[in-house]
Amino acid sequence: EVVRLAVIPGDGIGPEVVAATVPTLRTALEAEGHRLDVTSYDWGGERYLRQGAAMPADAADLVKRADAVLFGAVGRPDVPEHELVWGLIIGLRQQLDLAVNLRPVRAFPGVPTKVRDTDGVDLVIVRENTEGEYVGAGGAAHAGSGHDLGIEVAVHSRRAIERAAHQAFVLAGRRSGHLSLVTKSNAMRYGYPLWDRVVREVGEHYPAVRLETVLVDAMAARMIQAPRSLDVLLASNLFGDILSDLAAVLAGGMGMAPSANVLPGADVPGIYEPVHGSAPDIAGKGVANPVACMLSGAMLLDDLGHVGAARRVRDAVAATLRDARHHTADLGGNATTAEVASAVLHTMESQ
Amino acid sequence: EVVRLAVIPGDGIGPEVVAATVPTLRTALEAEGHRLDVTSYDWGGERYLRQGAAMPADAADLVKRADAVLFGAVGRPDVPEHELVWGLIIGLRQQLDLAVNLRPVRAFPGVPTKVRDTDGVDLVIVRENTEGEYVGAGGAAHAGSGHDLGIEVAVHSRRAIERAAHQAFVLAGRRSGHLSLVTKSNAMRYGYPLWDRVVREVGEHYPAVRLETVLVDAMAARMIQAPRSLDVLLASNLFGDILSDLAAVLAGGMGMAPSANVLPGADVPGIYEPVHGSAPDIAGKGVANPVACMLSGAMLLDDLGHVGAARRVRDAVAATLRDARHHTADLGGNATTAEVASAVLHTMESQ
Numbered sequence: 001e002v003v004r005l006a007v008i009p010g011d012g013i014g015p016e017v018v019a020a021t022v023p024t025l026r027t028a029l030e031a032e033g034h035r036l037d038v039t040s041y042d043w044g045g046e047r048y049l050r051q052g053a054a055m056p057a058d059a060a061d062l063v064k065r066a067d068a069v070l071f072g073a074v075g076r077p078d079v080p081e082h083e084l085v086w087g088l089i090i091g092l093r094q095q096l097d098l099a100v101n102l103r104p105v106r107a108f109p110g111v112p113t114k115v116r117d118t119d120g121v122d123l124v125i126v127r128e129n130t131e132g133e134y135v136g137a138g139g140a141a142h143a144g145s146g147h148d149l150g151i152e153v154a155v156h157s158r159r160a161i162e163r164a165a166h167q168a169f170v171l172a173g174r175r176s177g178h179l180s181l182v183t184k185s186n187a188m189r190y191g192y193p194l195w196d197r198v199v200r201e202v203g204e205h206y207p208a209v210r211l212e213t214v215l216v217d218a219m220a221a222r223m224i225q226a227p228r229s230l231d232v233l234l235a236s237n238l239f240g241d242i243l244s245d246l247a248a249v250l251a252g253g254m255g256m257a258p259s260a261n262v263l264p265g266a267d268v269p270g271i272y273e274p275v276h277g278s279a280p281d282i283a284g285k286g287v288a289n290p291v292a293c294m295l296s297g298a299m300l301l302d303d304l305g306h307v308g309a310a311r312r313v314r315d316a317v318a319a320t321l322r323d324a325r326h327h328t329a330d331l332g333g334n335a336t337t338a339e340v341a342s343a344v345l346h347t348m349e350s351q
Numbered sequence: 352e353v354v355r356l357a358v359i360p361g362d363g364i365g366p367e368v369v370a371a372t373v374p375t376l377r378t379a380l381e382a383e384g385h386r387l388d389v390t391s392y393d394w395g396g397e398r399y400l401r402q403g404a405a406m407p408a409d410a411a412d413l414v415k416r417a418d419a420v421l422f423g424a425v426g427r428p429d430v431p432e433h434e435l436v437w438g439l440i441i442g443l444r445q446q447l448d449l450a451v452n453l454r455p456v457r458a459f460p461g462v463p464t465k466v467r468d469t470d471g472v473d474l475v476i477v478r479e480n481t482e483g484e485y486v487g488a489g490g491a492a493h494a495g496s497g498h499d500l501g502i503e504v505a506v507h508s509r510r511a512i513e514r515a516a517h518q519a520f521v522l523a524g525r526r527s528g529h530l531s532l533v534t535k536s537n538a539m540r541y542g543y544p545l546w547d548r549v550v551r552e553v554g555e556h557y558p559a560v561r562l563e564t565v566l567v568d569a570m571a572a573r574m575i576q577a578p579r580s581l582d583v584l585l586a587s588n589l590f591g592d593i594l595s596d597l598a599a600v601l602a603g604g605m606g607m608a609p610s611a612n613v614l615p616g617a618d619v620p621g622i623y624e625p626v627h628g629s630a631p632d633i634a635g636k637g638v639a640n641p642v643a644c645m646l647s648g649a650m651l652l653d654d655l656g657h658v659g660a661a662r663r664v665r666d667a668v669a670a671t672l673r674d675a676r677h678h679t680a681d682l683g684g685n686a687t688t689a690e691v692a693s694a695v696l697h698t699m700e701s702q
């Protein structure tokens with residue numbers, strides 16, 4: 001079988017971590033008797049500077065030709081960030097209607113963390129991915145008068161909440177049977193109370209799953225204080241964003257956190273991307289941690305049904321990380337991106 | 352001099368931590384030759400059940416007779432949370448126009464934390480306290496049709512941002528000269544870009560303060576990974592809420608985090624409250640940690656110019672916490688609220 005992969009390396013360290021990941025995926029697939037066919041798109045900040053748009057108008061159609069998309073990162077200091085974010089990653093998520101963003105966090109043995117006692121941490125954030133605070137609606141009033149108002153409108157729909165909720169309940173059912181919904185209904189009166197209501201209703205179809213509702217502020221503290229009390233979290237676009245960066249700390253930081261933007265049950269390619277950004281401060285130095293991107297690749301393989309190849313990638317990453325000589329700077333080591341990549345490949349070949 | 356204190360014990364553990372705090376404040380003031388005059392209001396969940404409102408209509412006028420307000424916590428399982436929250440604490444913050452919420456977090460020697468290497472952590476979150484996502488605007492559409500929408504409107508005004516920003520720059524100038532603004536302008540296009548712009552403008556009046564702007568998701572991770580890289584944070588109502596619960600973890604948890612709702616430069620009483628909630632699970636057991644409330648009391652004394660008395664409270668709390676036998680359950684100990692209170696009093700008397 002041939003896996004048709006669309007690759008969007010993007011900006012900053014994006015191309016570096018993607019370059020480290022693609023051979024890993026190829027090797028894993030070939031070991032299982034499959035092939036990888038890669039089409040690369042030069043979308044991102046440079047294209048924006050050159051052509052005024054981070055991606056072409058038919059970008060969504062182009063990537064639909066692929067089975068899945070591997071995305072690096074977007075953002076560069078000389079381009080207003082929202083241009084690249086809306087012009088590329090938020091744009092694609094919304095145009096492809098990728099309903100949920102899955103953000104698993106797992107503590108790998110041997111990786112140091114700033115939080116004590118993270119052994120065995122293994123949780124997944126199911127993030128609504130198309131709307132909420134990210135809907136882009138709102139406006140300004142009294143601009144320039146000295147009494148300016150910035151009005152930001154968040155839209156939460158039953159449809160989007162239901163889609164994310166079903167995904168979360170199914171996942172929780174397959175895992176520990178415990179789902180934590182994150183809202184802020186004591187302070188926000190219209191959006192999050194709808195979440196509470198709809199998720200409770202969806203839960204009636206999943207009687208084996210125990211649902212709890214936790215305020216986002218309390219959840220932020222609990223994420224660090226009692227991470228093993230958590231298994232599957234369901235959150236809005238904004239809360240999922242904040243909590244997933246935070247959860248990454250439990251696994252050693254942003255360099256360790258993969259994600260998958262998917263539309264479950266539909267024939268639309270998912271976008272798989274590390275949670276980290278383009279990290280301009282270390283871009284071009286060859287020292288970025290490629291693990292988040294590799295693990296995103298493993299999620300991609302899993303979702304395409306190549307669970308054997310996915311396991312090869314994950315096992316090789318885990319084995320590599322056990323040795324501190326293969327830790328990049330973010331993990332307190334001094335391995336380069338290329339060294340980690342070749343260690344992972346080497347481990348895979350000797351498996 | 353007489354300090355006229357209005358006390359709102361509230362619900363759950365609120366009355367317990369307030370009862371532990373008032374004698375501490377009284378002793379500290381008397382040691383400096385002053386007196387404490389307390390008026391207590393029975394506002395909260397019980398009043399709501401009895402009278403249909405958590406506080407009377409003239410609550411703001413009543414507390415304006417005092418120099419300052421000490422508030423415990425609000426919330427009980429048998430009352431919808433938003434009723435008590437809007438009917439009491441958010442209501443009072445908005446009616447008294449308490450522009451900023453100051454939330455300092457300081458790691459006390461001897462207190463265990465889930466985060467490694469927190470020695471010397473000492474930061475303050477300056478939270479906008481009157482609007483943003485907490486403005487209570489929005490509505491529902493298509494309700495009951497199966498296509499419901501919950502629409503939540505956040506309002507950010509130049510005026511409110513400026514008030515909070517001035518406070519933050521002044522504070523940063525008195526401390527390390529380093530201010531971190533927390534926004535999310537890559538995804539939200541109207542509210543947070545206004546924050547970025549207004550805060551940069553206000554900063555021109557404070558050339559000695561170095562301003563950085565950090566995305567809220569990145570800040571959540573950095574708060575745990577590099578807390579000593581932070582000194583003063585400036586954040587919207589929602590982001591300040593989330594980040595202050597998280598920051599509390601650096602000091603040992605919610606039981607350690609005080610706060611002050613104030614309108615700088617105006618003759619309006621501030622409301623001083625622990626960041627934690629009413630904790631119904633441990634209410635009535637006498638095991639709540641009173642430190643957050645005591646430290647809120649110390650902020651209150653400071654703001655009234657009783658810096659000597661404030662220092663007595665803080666020093667006594669610090670000395671008490673050095674001994675693990677005085678740690679409550681949240682800190683891994685088994686001291687009761689009353690034991691901590693009497694240890695603090697005892698320390699103060701022997702100073």
Ligand SMILES: CC(C)[C@H](C(=O)O)[C@@H](O)C(=O)O
Binds near residue numbers: 090241275537538568
């Ligand atoms: C780039 C940014 C808009 C994005 C988000 O907030 O979704 C990123 O932080 C992420 O988590 O994928």
Ligand SMILES: CC(C)[C@H](C(=O)O)[C@@H](O)C(=O)O
Binds near residue numbers: 187217436440592626
């Ligand atoms: C009770 C709740 C509305 C409140 C808030 O979000 O402001 C609390 O969490 C706080 O931090 O003071």
